[in-house]
Each structure stands twice: as C-alpha cells, then as structure tokens.
C-alpha cells in the first residue's frame with residue numbers, strides 16, 4: 181500500500197512525476213532526460229545540431245558507441261569506405277562534443293542496448309532515451325526508456341529534456357513457470373501474438389507477476405526489448421534483488437555510500453499494490469511452447485506445433501489482404517506446419533538475444549552437433565564476447581561450423597553488410613521479421629536462441645524440446 | 660518549418676496494415692545524408708515489386724495527403740521515413756493508428772498526423788480507390804477533415820502540437836524558454852542523486 185497521504189502510483193507514474201520539469205499546453209510535459217545513448221546512426225542529429233549552432237548541454241550524460249554500421253570482422257581496417265565513414269563520424273562527433281565514447285576498438289563497444297545495462301549506465305528510476313526504437317530494452321532495470329527520432333535526439337543533446345505526453349498504463353501479469361525448452365523470447369512473442377502489433381500503442385507496458393520475477397536480468401531485457409513490437413514505446417519491470425545484484429559494481433553504477441542511497445530510492449519505485457492500470461493482460465508461462473513467426477509482422481508468432489494461419493478466416497478485408505501479401509512474401513501456404521520448414525541460414529545476435537545467457541542457451545543445443553547450414557553468432561558486446569570465450573562457448577560454436585564474429589547489430593538489420601540473400605529463409609533471434617529487414621527479399625523467422633540453434637543443427641525449424649541434451653543440462657531456466 | 664494551416668489536395672490511399680518504417684525506407688539507404696533526397700528511396704522495394712503501386716499511378720500524382728491503414732509507421736525510429744514521405748510532397752497523413760515514434764516524428768517535420776475511426780478511414784480509402792484524384796480538405800485551426808462527399812469529420816490534436824504546426828515553431832527554441840526550470844532540476848539532481856549529475 182502507498183502511504184495514505186500520496187495517491188497510489190505505478191512505477192511509470194513515479195518516474196514520470198520525478199522527471200517533470202515543466203508543463204506545456206494540452207498535457208504536454210517537459211521531461212528531464214538522465215541518460216542519452218548515441219550510435220553510428222545518430223549522424224543526422226549531430227548534423228542538425230551543428231547546423232543550428234547549438235551546443236551539447238550535458239556531454240557527461242551521453243554515451244556513444246558504433247553498432248549499426250560496425251563490421252563484424254576485419255574491423256582493424258574497415259574496407260568499406262561508407263561503413264568506415266559512419267563509424268569514424270560518430271567517433272569524431274563524440275570526441276568533439278566530449279561525450280563518453282566506446283570506440284570500435286574498445287572491448288566495451290557493442291550494441292547500445294547491450295552496453296547500457298552492462299556498463300551500469302542504465303539504472304532503476306532514471307529516464308533514458310536513444311535514437312532507436314529498441315531503447316525499451318532498458319526498462320528491464322526499471323528505467324523509463326524509449327526510442328526517439330533524429331529531431332528528438334538533437335533536442336535532447338541541446339536541452340537534456342523532451343516534451344512528452346503521458347502514456348496509458350498496461351500491466352502484463354505473467355504467471356506460471358516456463359516449461360523446459362521455453363524461454364523469455366517465447367513469452368514476448370506469445371504476448372505480441374495475443375495483443376497484436378499495435379495492442380500496446382499509446383501504452384507503457386509493465387511486466388509483472390511471478391513469471392517475470394523468476395527471470396534473470398538478461399531474460400527480462402529480451403522481453404522489454406520487444407515492447408515496441410507490440411506498439412509500446414516503453415516496457416518496464418520493477419527493480420528487485422535480481423536487478424540490484426546485476427548492477428552492483430558495474431563501472432557506471434553508484435558506488436560506496438551512493439550505492440546505499442541509490443538502493444533506498446530504488447526500493448520505493450515498484451508500483452503500489454493498489455495502483456490502477458488502464459488495461460490488464462494476463463499470460464500463463466506454463467502453457468507456452470517454443471514460438472516461431474511465420475509472417476512479416478512480429479504479431480505473426482505461433483507455437484512450433486502450430487500451422488500457418490488461413491487469411492480467409494479474417495473478416496477485415498485490409499487485414500486479410502495484408503496476410504495474403506505476407507504469405508506470398510514468405511512463400512508459405514495456409515495450413516502448412518511451421519515445424520520442419522527448411523531454413524537456409526541462422527543468425528544468433530541482436531539487442532534482443534546476444535547476451536551471455538543467450539549464447540549459453542544456444543551453445544547448449546549446439547554442443548556435440550554440427551551446423552548443417554550457414555550460421556553465425558554475433559555477441560552483443562566485446563565484453564559478452566570475452567565472457568563467452570572465457571567459458572569456451574566460442575569453441576562450441578566454431579567446432580560446430582558457426583561463424584564467431586565481433587559485436588554489433590549485424591544481420592538484425594544488415595546495415596553493415598551482413599545480409600540475408602533474397603529468397604533465403606533465416607532463423608533469427610532478432611526482433612523484426614519485416615519485409616526486407618535482413619536484406620532485400622530476405623525471409624525472417626523470429627525465435628529464441630535455443631530454437632535458432634536447433635534450426636542450425638537440423639536445417640529446419642525444429643522443436644528444440646525434441647533434441648536430446650547432455651544430461652543435467654535441461655534447457656530450463658532463465659532466458 | 661513551414662506553418663500548416665489548411666490543405667486541400669488529392670489523397671493517396673495505402674491499403675496495407677502494419678506498414679513499418681523499414682518498408683517506407685529500407686535500411687540500406689539510411690547511410691545517405693539527408694541531402695540525398697530520401698523521397699528517392701520511398702517505398703523502394705515495394706515499388707520495385709509492383710509496377711502498379713499506388714504512389715506511381717498517374718491519378719494520384721501531386722497528392723499531399725496519405726490515407727493509410729492501422730499501425731502505419733510502426734517499427735524503427737528512423738526519421739528518414741517521415742523525410743521520405745514529406746520529401747515526396749506529403750504534408751498530412753490520416754490513419755486509424757500510427758506507430759508512436761513515427762507519429763511524434765511527423766510533427767517534428769511540420770507534418771500533420773491525424774487519427775480517425777477505423778471504419779471512416781477504411782471507407783475513405785475505398786472511396787479514393789473508386790474515385791482516384793478525389794480531394795480532401797484539412798483545416799487545422801478548426802480540426803476538421805472534409806471528405807470528397809462533403810461530410811466533415813473532426814479530429815483531436817493536442818494544443819501544443821497544434822500551436823507548433825500553425826506557427827511553424829522550432830521546438831528547441833520553445834524548450835529554451837524553460838531553461839531555468841531545467842537548471843533547477845539539475846541542481847536538485849546534484850543534491851539528491853549526485854551519481855547522475857554532472858561533476859563540477
């Protein structure tokens with residue numbers, strides 16, 4: 181219960197209130213921005229700032245790293261002049277404005293949404309923005325984090341604040357224990373299939389319940405990451421002991437007496453027991469099976485035992501036509517089972533699933549097997565890569581014939597040249613199966629790292645639960 | 660930014676749900692500077708596969724209004740999606756719902772994004788398909804859209820965005836008027852959460 185003198189509030193409302201600097205007309209609020217992440221796609225915003233002759237208000241609150249254009253090999257001497265230019269432009273912009281930079285040759289470089297939490301830049305109760313829609317990831321630590329466009333990036337650089345309209349709140353209560361072989365990626369794919377690709381539009385999602393509490397930090401990030409695929413700009417999870425344990429001792433986490441002060445504040449953040457949400461949604465994790473998408477929207481997820489849906493069941497003509505278009509693009513037929521579908525290529529990586537636990541889950545399936553199709557693993561950061569190598573995971577992948585690359589966005593979006601060829605089917609641990617997302621004409625099937633690994637060693641969409649695993653290494657917990 | 664008042668124009672209908680910003684501008688073009696003219700990449704791959712793509716049909720040339728389906732502009736935060744559409748001459752878009760970031764980006768570029776009820780927008784799209792070249796009128800001050808049949812539909816817009824559009828205001832200038840409040844916030848931050856504050 182909230183103290184009787186303050187009305188009950190959700191986590192979102194508490195962070196919002198704490199950061200409101202000024203009120204504008206029509207319910208617009210000027211929100212203070214605590215942390216700002218920048219990447220090599222931010223050059224438009226830097227250019228706009230420069231053109232307007234404005235200075236960066238708080239370089240100490242901004243952190244930059246190249247990720248979208250970062251080559252995943254041969255980066256000591258980047259051959260493609262355009263890629264090199266994007267990486268160097270970011271690095272030059274960051275240096276000129278005295279923004280903290282994790283450059284391409286630094287072990288701390290990686291995907292912005294991996295390194296924010298990893299460096300302790302992301303903290304409970306803060307506001308954090310980035311010119312990238314998957315900024316929702318950082319909500320896993322109880323930060324109000326959302327993606328913004330280039331104009332807003334320039335606005336934050338200049339003012340350290342943003343005009344925002346308060347979103348509605350939706351609580352997603354997850355109960356039940358994940359069955360073996362089912363992971364947090366399956367929770368979020370199932371949720372998006374349930375509420376739709378715009379079910380969360382206009383809302384801030386808060387993931388709650390025992391099914392969320394039981395998850396590791398990495399697994400929580402996977403869920404918050406894909407909030408935007410349900411249309412929600414932000415997804416939140418209240419901080420708890422798992423969060424504090426994760427953050428303790430990280431380079432940018434508060435230290436010493438500050439850590440104790442921070443903890444006291446963080447413990448007040450969770451939504452009050454009697455707080456009201458505008459919408460409530462429930463999901464039973466125990467009832468889930470491994471998921472895969474069939475179409476070109478993240479809402480096109482089905483259980484691995486399921487079949488491709490029939491558009492003729494759609495009453496809305498526009499929706500029906502869009503589904504038919506998706507089926508044509510994906511070269512699939514209604515009623516076709518998703519399991520057994522031949523796959524040409526596997527990508528394990530992206531800000532959704534490139535953290536150490538993701539690589540462990542994939543390696544567990546790969547160990548002692550061989551990839552029968554081209555497959556690559558792209559760790560989310562140099563530090564994830566190093567940690568994986570310390571555990572010998574790189575050997576597991578390399579021995580099985582996987583490509584083991586340097587950190588970056590890579591084949592999630594293909595901007596660095598890591599592309600899926602036209603017509604190829606890719607089993608991918610990323611977050612978007614849009615037409616052309618991984619390359620022109622590329623066909624993407626989204627799934628968990630364990631499922632992607634199963635696809636790599638079998639050459640088709642395979643229920644990972646049917647693959648025998650080494651004794652004592654059941655594909656259970658976390659992720 | 661060019662102020663927005665009233666607009667009467669041909670409207671082009673796009674009958675696809677969940678049009679993501681990757682489709683509006685494929686990622687491989689994002690390395691271009693803005694001066695490259697993002698309208699050149701607008702719906703690039705969609706157009707290539709469809710010679711009869713609605714944006715290329717003669718009847719809709721000169722359209723300044725787009726009428727789209729649910730969740731238009733979902734996905735990536737790339738503002739290039741707005742630049743491409745605006746660069747192609749569009750000044751307003753109407754849909755039953757938009758991706759939140761795309762919606763925000765629209766106003767930042769002087770474009771009016773209007774949400775109308777699903778059935779009204781669906782009806783409007785089919786009318787525009789039946790009668791290509793039909794015109795709509797948008798009156799921002801009055802917050803109305805006049806359909807080709809003369810019927811009028813009101814729309815909501817938050818007063819802040821409306822003011823900015825009507826006057827063509829740069830938001831950063833507006834925010835700078837609150838710089839004292841921002842500085843006061845920073846003082847409080849230094850006292851309460853010094854680990855988040857700038858070290859002096």
Ligand code: SF4
Nearest residue numbers: 314530531589592593
């Ligand atoms: S990994 Fe993919 S989704 Fe994540 S930030 Fe990079 S391009 Fe965007």
